[in-house]
Amino acid sequence: MAFETKATIANFGGKLLKLQHQSSGTNTPMDVNLFLPPAALINGGHKVPVLIYLSGLTCTPQNCTEKGFFQAHAAAKGIALVWPDTSPRGANIAGETESWDFGAGAGFYVDATQDPWKGFYRMESYISTELPSALFAAFPEQLDAERVSITGHSMGGHGALTLYLKNPGKYRSVSAFAPIANPSECAWGKKAFTGYLGEDTAQWKKHDATELVKGWKGDLKALVDVGTGDNFYKQGQLLPENFEKAVKEAGVQGLTLRYQPDYDHSYFFMSSFAGDHVEHAAKYLFA
Template identity: 45%
Template sequence: MSLENISSNKLFGGWHKQYTHDSQILNCNMRFAIYLPPESQHKTVPVLYWLSGLTCTDENFMQKSGVQRVASELGIAIVAPDTSPRGDHVPDDPDSAYDFGLGAGFYVNATQQPWRQHYQMYDYVVSELPELIEHNFPVNDKRSIAGHSMGGHGALVIALRNPDRYSSVSAFSPICNPVNAPWGQKAFMGYLGNDREQWKNYDACELLKTSSQAIPALVDQGSSDAFLHEQLHLDALKKAVADTGYPMTIRMQAHYDHSYYFIATFIEDHIRFHSENMGPV
């Protein structure tokens, strides 16, 4: 598997690096970012996978959140993949809409043409990318996963479907109930077709109903988020958690919105939460 380092920047004693590689699952060249804390220079460290939201790449979170400071302190590697397959040969929304196609992979395995050849983001995040990271970087088998908005949806779904692979999960402003949200309905109809039973495999609220193994979970939502009621459906997640008794802490943060200002404010809480659940470095 090809792996090419395209940038490297030192910060907080560690290194932020970007790499490209040829993805066998996505059938295209992909880019990801990784932050390696100082401890990784002499031992393996746990790793947090961060999934970003609509229109983002690997750069948004790494450049705007300030995550590296606390990751350096706690000795945690951070990996941020892109949000979709990329390339001139990769299909995009015919109207170049921001909420479908490039930059909007929704972390599903597409079953419909022309998307299924490339849009296999679920398998990429669950299998191919961790294998690449664990074979090429000084990380151990302690993994957690987190994300924002579309990426918050992805993190919750992936953790709920693979609880044995992750120590913990967290999300900022997740699309909690995509089967009932315009963003989710558009994406699922395009990528998965009109069989709505298949959609439930990628909906955190639906997955909670059948979850048999729990891992610690944390969700933060801003009360002034413009997408809260139409797209995010936090109330549905609260109900699913209450109905199932799942160990998920859901916090409403007064006056915060959907932006990276919100993420930057509470990212330290999330990294410390994951560090506690992944155990000592």
Template identity: 65%
Template sequence: MAFTTKASISTFGGTLLKLTHDSPTTGTPMALNLFLPPTQTAAARSPLLIFLSGLTCTPDNCTEKGFLTPHAAKLGLALLWPDTSPRGLDIPGENDSYDFGSAASFYIDATAEPYSAGYKMETYVAKELRELVLAEFADKLDADRVSISGHSMGGHGALTLYMKYPGVFKSVSAWAPISNPSKCPWGEKAFAGYLGDDKEAWKKHDATELVKGWKGPLNCLIDVGTGDNFYKQGQLLPENLEKAAKDAGVEGLEVRYHDGYDHSYFFISTFAEDHVKHAAKFLGL
């Protein structure tokens, strides 16, 4: 067994597993939560939706407050919540701020020291963890039907991993994503620390830049609250992504703006059903 089960919890007719494992990619123990819906069987394996959380979060935040589970259970959709960064590397300064280091990986593979040794969350999420979960639960999960979603920093991660690994994920959705990180304070800080000062290298991890080379429909839903202080401060920049997609002739991007909604889990939970159904549509449910 690749995973150690810390808890097995019955919920909405299915099972929530709290798991840990030792990751060779990050060089640390990693925690994750996995929901297996009540309808999965060996003969009818469930598709999987991965949710990437935002700054400061653990796998438990969205599991407990995002309310994806009841909607997924009804449709027979499995859910996976990875952690947001390696923990326990003890890098100097790693825990000094909420928007860089611990719980703030930006889902990229760092190339700048000292973070390059373990901050490899792109490889961890898109390859190691995805493949490990699908192999370990091969009798329950359909490896050919996987989608990805996320919130804020995790929305950035979902968008970029979807476009970096074409065909791996059937669809993508995001709540309040950091859509143009090379042009906002959060992204500039993170990219400088993880990737160095070469801003051309930053573009490889920026959804607004990546969409310019996308081929085919994007299969993407984005929700943004106009009452979100981070949106107002220019941290999210979804309009930049919209414009880049339009200029490139990319179809299949739907961005919805909701008056008064903020950046919190109240916002995520309000539109959780829409995002679950968006993934389900492309996963054949």
């Protein structure tokens, strides 16, 4: 599956590639940004580990690339970064652009089972299987398919946690900024899950980190940051306390959950702790 390179930008000694390819899963073109650190380029380069970042509601690959400030930390550690899109674009489904929290820009990292979404909104399969397979095939000398971690923000934090929990061994570690940690119990999640998955709440639990972690075995290798000044946290959209409780009740080890005083939901928050999350990934990617 060939990628078209839309732009190549020098960045912290590495290269930021703005790519596009035709997805067989979403049946649309998909944009993705890839940062290759200096280690992947010097003297012909060598394979480097990969950190996938999943963005939040309304975002595109550009938002975190430009405002998250991950590249400097990744360049220093020798880690490639991947920023996928948050949904298909141009599916031309009636109503897909009417809401900021459902449809375009809000794929919720699930494979839809309901019409008319199921023919296009297949973001779980796209992120976990199709995109990495395409990237590793396109960049075999630069990207190490055996060393991959995942992180994300808000809806993307939900995606990172659930994909990690549903695919033991696929990712070396997981981290999240202000994740929607119990979507079955918040307004954002209920709206998205009803639309994409239907009314059966048993199906929702298969995409809910708070439910999935109850069956986890071994070290969780998870870092989660939440800002206490985050209005969405205060409104009950994130519910990290439910996730933390489920982890404790299941006897699962390896969760570091930090409540950062006064930080909000924005890229000011993420950029402040991006280095910690790259460091967390590096601890396991280079183990």
